[in-house]
Amino acid sequence: MNLVSIRIITNDVSKLLEFYEQITQLKGIRYTEDFAELQTENATLAIGSTRTLQFFGGAEVAIAAQNHTAIIEFITDDVDRIYQEQSDFLASFLVQQPETMPWGNRSLLFRDPDGNLVNFFTPVSMDAISRFESKI
Structure with missing residues (x-):
């Protein structure tokens, strides 16, 4: 088993992706309006909007910025x-x-x-x- 990703749920994917691009000096990959990734050599920081929670059981599964x-x-x-x-x-x-x-x-x-x-x-x-x- 190997940890490959941590996902942050947010209300503003663009703002969070821009922040992480600035601090890491890495270019993120924007797959959709609701999902992006910042890939490093060992793991990926995924950024998903609160709208993606519908695929994981509903909005109450995770709360952004908490x-x-x-x-x-x-x-x-x-x-x-x-x-x-x-x-x-x-x-x-x-x-x-x-x-x-x-x-x-x-x-x-x-x-x-x-x-x-x-x-x-x-x-x-x-x-x-x-x-x-x-x-x-």
């Missing part, structure tokens, strides 16, 4: 460089400037326009580097 438990994480080779390049754009979304965590990752934490937590991190300790060496 995430209070998950953090969407992207590994990067230099989180400090990304912070410098994106600091103006991220200013109103910022939760925490780059900081080294006890488990050896240097993390930049912010929220997307729907309030979902996003963590860009770079492994910096020897243990963290060895855990993620195949992912960078």
Whole structure:
């Protein structure tokens, strides 16, 4: 088994896709008005409108902009460089400037326009580097 995708449900696919394209510098794929993906080497961030919930059992299955438990994480080779390049754009979304965590990752934490937590991190300790060496 392999995790391939995380899907965010939103009221505004365009706004969320543009945000993730800006912060990742990746081009998303817009399949329909209601569905887009941002594909990375290891996984895909899918973005679906609330209208797509009808295919999964109805509108009550998920509520847009209500995430209070998950953090969407992207590994990067230099989180400090990304912070410098994106600091103006991220200013109103910022939760925490780059900081080294006890488990050896240097993390930049912010929220997307729907309030979902996003963590860009770079492994910096020897243990963290060895855990993620195949992912960078």
